[in-house]
Amino acid sequence: MNDNENKKDLLALIKQYPDLPVIPMVYGEVFGGDDFYSYMGEFGYACKGEYATFGERVYFDREEFTEDVYCRYDDSLNERFDDEKKIDDFLNGLAEKAFRPAIIVRITEPSDFSDFDVEHYLENSEVLK
Numbered sequence: 001m002n003d004n005e006n007k008k009d010l011l012a013l014i015k016q017y018p019d020l021p022v023i024p025m026v027y028g029e030v031f032g033g034d035d036f037y038s039y040m041g042e043f044g045y046a047c048k049g050e051y052a053t054f055g056e057r058v059y060f061d062r063e064e065f066t067e068d069v070y071c072r073y074d075d076s077l078n079e080r081f082d083d084e085k086k087i088d089d090f091l092n093g094l095a096e097k098a099f100r101p102a103i104i105v106r107i108t109e110p111s112d113f114s115d116f117d118v119e120h121y122l123e124n125s126e127v128l129k
Contacts, residue, residue: 003042003111010046013103021100023051025060026107044106052098060104066091 014022026041052059055072059065069091070077081087 006043006046010043010103010105013046013048017048017101017103020048021102022105023058023102024105024107025058040110041107042110044108046103046105048101049104050099050101051104052095052100054098059099062092062095062099065098066095069094 010022049060052062052065054065054068057068059068066088070087077087077090081090
Protein backbone atom coordinates (compact mmCIF):
# COMPACT_ATOMS: atom_id res chain seq x y z
CA MET A 1 0.00 0.00 0.00
CA ASN A 2 1.34 3.45 -0.79
CA ASP A 3 1.30 6.56 1.38
CA ASN A 4 -1.81 8.04 -0.31
CA GLU A 5 -3.82 4.83 0.20
CA ASN A 6 -2.75 4.72 3.85
CA LYS A 7 -3.90 8.31 4.36
CA LYS A 8 -7.23 7.59 2.64
CA ASP A 9 -7.77 4.54 4.87
CA LEU A 10 -6.94 6.58 7.97
CA LEU A 11 -9.35 9.37 6.98
CA ALA A 12 -12.10 6.83 6.27
CA LEU A 13 -11.61 5.30 9.73
CA ILE A 14 -11.73 8.73 11.36
CA LYS A 15 -15.00 9.49 9.55
CA GLN A 16 -16.42 6.09 10.52
CA TYR A 17 -15.30 6.32 14.18
CA PRO A 18 -15.07 10.05 14.97
CA ASP A 19 -15.15 9.52 18.74
CA LEU A 20 -12.14 7.17 18.86
CA PRO A 21 -8.67 8.52 19.59
CA VAL A 22 -6.03 8.14 16.89
CA ILE A 23 -3.00 6.41 18.40
CA PRO A 24 0.28 6.41 16.44
CA MET A 25 2.23 3.17 16.86
CA VAL A 26 5.97 3.48 16.32
CA TYR A 27 8.29 0.52 16.68
CA GLY A 28 11.41 1.39 18.67
CA GLU A 29 13.78 0.12 16.02
CA VAL A 30 12.27 2.45 13.42
CA PHE A 31 13.51 5.59 15.14
CA GLY A 32 16.02 4.24 17.59
CA GLY A 33 18.66 6.55 18.95
CA ASP A 34 18.73 9.89 20.62
CA ASP A 35 20.86 11.80 18.13
CA PHE A 36 18.08 14.21 17.15
CA TYR A 37 15.07 15.89 18.75
CA SER A 38 12.67 14.67 16.11
CA TYR A 39 12.45 12.22 13.24
CA MET A 40 10.38 12.12 10.08
CA GLY A 41 7.96 9.24 9.68
CA GLU A 42 5.28 8.14 7.27
CA PHE A 43 1.73 6.95 7.78
CA GLY A 44 1.54 3.20 7.49
CA TYR A 45 -1.34 0.78 7.90
CA ALA A 46 -4.31 2.08 9.93
CA CYS A 47 -7.02 -0.04 11.58
CA LYS A 48 -9.61 -0.01 14.34
CA GLY A 49 -8.00 -1.73 17.28
CA GLU A 50 -7.33 -1.32 20.96
CA TYR A 51 -4.56 -0.32 23.32
CA ALA A 52 -3.69 -0.29 27.01
CA THR A 53 -1.03 1.37 29.09
CA PHE A 54 0.85 -0.18 31.98
CA GLY A 55 3.87 1.42 33.59
CA GLU A 56 5.64 3.39 30.91
CA ARG A 57 4.56 1.07 28.07
CA VAL A 58 1.71 1.02 25.65
CA TYR A 59 0.29 -2.33 24.52
CA PHE A 60 -1.57 -3.25 21.38
CA ASP A 61 -1.69 -6.96 22.21
CA ARG A 62 -3.63 -8.40 25.16
CA GLU A 63 -1.41 -11.46 25.54
CA GLU A 64 1.72 -9.33 25.83
CA PHE A 65 -0.05 -7.11 28.38
CA THR A 66 -1.18 -10.03 30.56
CA GLU A 67 2.28 -11.65 30.40
CA ASP A 68 3.96 -8.43 31.56
CA VAL A 69 1.46 -7.94 34.38
CA TYR A 70 2.00 -11.54 35.48
CA CYS A 71 5.79 -11.14 35.37
CA ARG A 72 5.60 -8.06 37.57
CA TYR A 73 3.10 -9.49 40.07
CA ASP A 74 3.63 -13.24 39.85
CA ASP A 75 4.39 -13.73 43.57
CA SER A 76 1.29 -11.84 44.63
CA LEU A 77 -0.94 -13.58 42.08
CA ASN A 78 0.34 -17.03 42.99
CA GLU A 79 -0.37 -16.34 46.68
CA ARG A 80 -3.85 -15.01 45.94
CA PHE A 81 -5.04 -17.70 43.53
CA ASP A 82 -4.64 -21.42 43.95
CA ASP A 83 -4.47 -22.43 40.28
CA GLU A 84 -3.34 -21.20 36.88
CA LYS A 85 -6.88 -21.00 35.45
CA LYS A 86 -7.92 -18.50 38.15
CA ILE A 87 -4.82 -16.41 37.45
CA ASP A 88 -5.55 -16.45 33.71
CA ASP A 89 -9.17 -15.45 34.34
CA PHE A 90 -8.04 -12.59 36.58
CA LEU A 91 -5.47 -11.35 34.03
CA ASN A 92 -7.98 -11.56 31.17
CA GLY A 93 -10.50 -9.60 33.23
CA LEU A 94 -7.83 -7.03 33.96
CA ALA A 95 -7.05 -6.73 30.24
CA GLU A 96 -10.76 -6.32 29.51
CA LYS A 97 -10.81 -3.28 31.80
CA ALA A 98 -7.44 -1.86 30.66
CA PHE A 99 -7.85 -1.99 26.87
CA ARG A 100 -9.59 0.90 25.11
CA PRO A 101 -10.77 1.10 21.50
CA ALA A 102 -8.84 3.36 19.15
CA ILE A 103 -7.75 3.90 15.60
CA ILE A 104 -4.20 2.56 15.49
CA VAL A 105 -1.82 4.00 12.88
CA ARG A 106 1.57 2.48 12.24
CA ILE A 107 4.26 5.09 11.75
CA THR A 108 7.02 3.77 9.51
CA GLU A 109 10.28 5.03 8.10
CA PRO A 110 9.69 7.44 5.22
CA SER A 111 9.82 5.72 1.85
CA ASP A 112 11.04 8.89 0.12
CA PHE A 113 13.60 10.68 2.23
CA SER A 114 15.41 12.94 -0.21
CA ASP A 115 17.98 15.19 1.36
CA PHE A 116 18.10 18.87 0.37
CA ASP A 117 21.44 19.41 -1.39
CA VAL A 118 22.86 22.32 0.59
CA GLU A 119 26.30 22.05 -1.06
CA HIS A 120 24.81 22.38 -4.54
CA TYR A 121 22.79 25.40 -3.45
CA LEU A 122 25.84 27.06 -1.85
CA GLU A 123 27.97 26.50 -4.96
CA ASN A 124 25.36 27.54 -7.51
CA SER A 125 23.26 30.23 -5.87
CA GLU A 126 23.42 33.65 -7.48
CA VAL A 127 22.38 35.25 -4.20
CA LEU A 128 25.57 34.08 -2.50
CA LYS A 129 27.93 35.23 -5.29
